[in-house]
Amino acid sequence: MEDGGVWALRLHPVHQIRIRICDLSSINEIKSFTTRFSSMNKPLHVLVNNAGFLEHKRVTTPEGLELNFAVNVAATYTLTELVMPLLEKAAPDARVITVSSGGMYTEPLNNNLEYRESDFDGTKQYARNKRVQVALTEWWSEKYSNKGIGFYSMHPGWADTPGVSKSLPGLSEKLSGNLRSNEEGADTVVWLALQPMDKLVAGAFYFDRAEAQKHLKFAGTAASHAQIGSIVDSIRSICGLQPPMRR
Ligand SMILES: NC(=O)c1ccc[n+]([C@@H]2O[C@H](COP(=O)([O-])OP(=O)(O)OC[C@H]3O[C@@H](n4cnc5c(N)ncnc54)[C@H](OP(=O)(O)O)[C@@H]3O)[C@@H](O)[C@H]2O)c1
DSSP states (O other): EETEEEEOOOOOOTOOOOOOOOOOOOOHHHHHHHHHTTTOOOOOEEEEEOOOOOOOOBBBBSSSSSSIIIIIIOOOOOHHHHHHHHHHHHHEEEEEEEEEGGGGGGGOOHHHHHHHSSSOOOOEEEEEEEEHHHHHHHHHHHTTTTEEEEEEEEOSSSOHHHHHHOHHHHHHHHHHTBBOOOOHHHHHHHHHHHSSSGGOOOEEETTTTEESSSSSSTTTTTGGGHHHHHHHHHHHHTTOOOOOOOO
């Protein structure tokens, strides 16, 4: 399967790909999607939380959520929690891979999840969201440590995608010709999905097939991870999820 350092996906004709569409900016849609998906009662081996979004203006969804937060945080949390019983069916080899970003290095965890300050800054909000994903991954890993589910977050590197050219045109232009291909960006995701679990570090942040630091020296972000418990409570309340059951 490995091809020049990049994983290439070649499916045998007996493998079937089924596509289901869900608007991840809507908590209600995620809830109906997971209800339908769960009714198949099949083990879920790998969940990749890849969908990501950067909107520069402060926009609210019809459900009243700030849009970046809705897609990057509320959806990641709600979808993962609601499919947890299916992941448990695939234990001890189930995993959740959340595609975060190196952009998170600049921001500590912040309990102002929907960025209610008047000086809304979409890039900063995106970085805050990506920090939440890294801290959530750590939190899940501790909370569900006995469930046989591996939780990992990762940075794909800067890749030439429609999202980057639309939301970060300056970066796209500056790095023109040096951005990664889609395959290179996806490489560590596929690698994390295929590695034996005992070779991976639970709750870790990965970059280029290796564990990477979650905090830069002197960035002052490390202590903020202590807030993750209360942040999870806030996300659950915003998303209308019941308090976590004792597992
Ligand atoms: N590219 C990079 O350099 C880079 C760097 C760091 C991190 N990342 C992360 O990598 C991930 C993929 O980003 P990308 O660069 O490939 O961005 P992209 O080209 O904009 O792709 C984003 C993906 O998210 C999906 N998505 C967005 N909003 C959605 C919604 N409301 N419901 C369902 N799906 C939705 C999009 O689906 P549609 O196509 O249907 O809209 C698309 O498949 C993101 O989490 C991003 O934060 C990317």
